[in-house]
Each structure stands twice: as structure tokens, then as C-alpha cells.
Amino acid sequence: MPKAALDSFDRKLLTIVQHDADLTAEALGERVGLSASAVLRRLKRLRAEGVIVASIALVDPARVGKPTSFIVALEIERERPELVARLRKWLAEEAQIQQVYYVTGSADFILIVTAPDVEAFDALMSRLMVDNPNVRRFTTNVALGVGKRSLFVPIPRDGT
Known part of the structure; x- marks a missing residue:
């Protein structure tokens, strides 16, 4: 996928909306030096171009039952494209699997998983x-605490 052409206004907007997507177009315009209508046009274009893929609410796990986080390293038997594609689809469809990374090293995939408890995690991994x-095997690390939780993408000011 080609890199999007972003000017300084786009970059500022992307940085701000990653911190607070609920800001009004007027508030965003004041922060970046554009009119509200110009901000709305830019945000619409950034969504259409796939730069902004979603505007979501970040939920505090402690307020909804404090689920446990697991970091899972998966190893697969064969790297055949159809088998990898089927596994990726399965992983993408599981709500408890929050993030999936196809990686180099001893593991083939790293997963970030959330589950209400160890039993629910065990059931998910059994189904997997x-x-x-x-899938040849997996190893699991249980997160004892969270120092930072974010999907923020730093936006370079100069386009590099």
C-alpha cells in the first residue's frame, strides 16, 4: 500500500485525534489553524484513503471486570500461504485476541489476548x-501489570 501524502495540517490532525477523537471540528481547527469545514474535509479524506481506519473508545479494563492480559508466541508447522491465511482469519475473528503480529524469530506470531480469567484463556487456546x-505450539506470558497501553502511532512532522 503506498504511503499517504500528508501535509503539516494532516500530521497535526492525526496526532491530536489519536489522543482525543471526540474533539469537535471547531476545537481541532483552533489547534491546527484551520476552519472547522477544512478540518472535516481533511478527516473525511484521511478516512477515505485508509489513513484513519477507526475511531474507537478506549475502555478501562478495571471498570469492566479487570480481564487478564496474555502475551502468546505461536509457532506454526508450515508456512504455506493458504494455511497461514486460514490461521490469520481465525485469529482476526476471535474477539479475545486483540492484536496479532506476524514476526521473525523463534515464534511466527505474537498475540495480545485478553480473557476474563485463566480458564477462559485456556478454552480459547484449546479451540485454537x-x-x-x-499450529505446532504456543508459549504464554501472563501480564502481571500494565505500564502502558496504547495504539498511538507517532506522526513525523516532516514526513519521514
């Missing part, structure tokens, strides 16, 4: 192994 025979 049954439904995906191409």
Missing part, C-alpha cells in the same frame, strides 16, 4: 489448537 492443526 483444535481448529488450526498447523
Whole structure:
């Protein structure tokens, strides 16, 4: 996918809306030096171009039952494209799997998983192994605490 052409206004907007997507167009315009209508046009274009892929609410886990976070390293048997594609689809469809990274190193995938408890996590991983025979094994780290939780993408000012 080609890199989007972003000017300094786009870059400022992207940085601001990553911190607070609820700001009004007027408030955003004041911060970046544009009219509200110009801000709305830019945000619409950034969404249409796939630069902004979603505007979401970040939920505090402690307020909704404090689920446990697990960092999982998956190893697969074969790197055949159709098998990897099937596994990726399965992982993407599981709500408890928050993030999936296809990586280099001893693991093939790193997953960030949230579950209400260890039993629910164990059930998910059992289904993973049954439904995906191409998964050789997995190792799990349980997060004891969270020092930072973010999906913020730093936007370079100069376009590099």
C-alpha cells in the first residue's frame, strides 16, 4: 500500500485525534489553524484513503471486570500461504485476541489476548489448537501489570 501524502495540517490532525477523537471540528481547527469545514474535509479524506481506519473508545479494563492480559508466541508447522491465511482469519475473528503480529524469530506470531480469567484463556487456546492443526505450539506470558497501553502511532512532522 503506498504511503499517504500528508501535509503539516494532516500530521497535526492525526496526532491530536489519536489522543482525543471526540474533539469537535471547531476545537481541532483552533489547534491546527484551520476552519472547522477544512478540518472535516481533511478527516473525511484521511478516512477515505485508509489513513484513519477507526475511531474507537478506549475502555478501562478495571471498570469492566479487570480481564487478564496474555502475551502468546505461536509457532506454526508450515508456512504455506493458504494455511497461514486460514490461521490469520481465525485469529482476526476471535474477539479475545486483540492484536496479532506476524514476526521473525523463534515464534511466527505474537498475540495480545485478553480473557476474563485463566480458564477462559485456556478454552480459547484449546479451540485454537483444535481448529488450526498447523499450529505446532504456543508459549504464554501472563501480564502481571500494565505500564502502558496504547495504539498511538507517532506522526513525523516532516514526513519521514
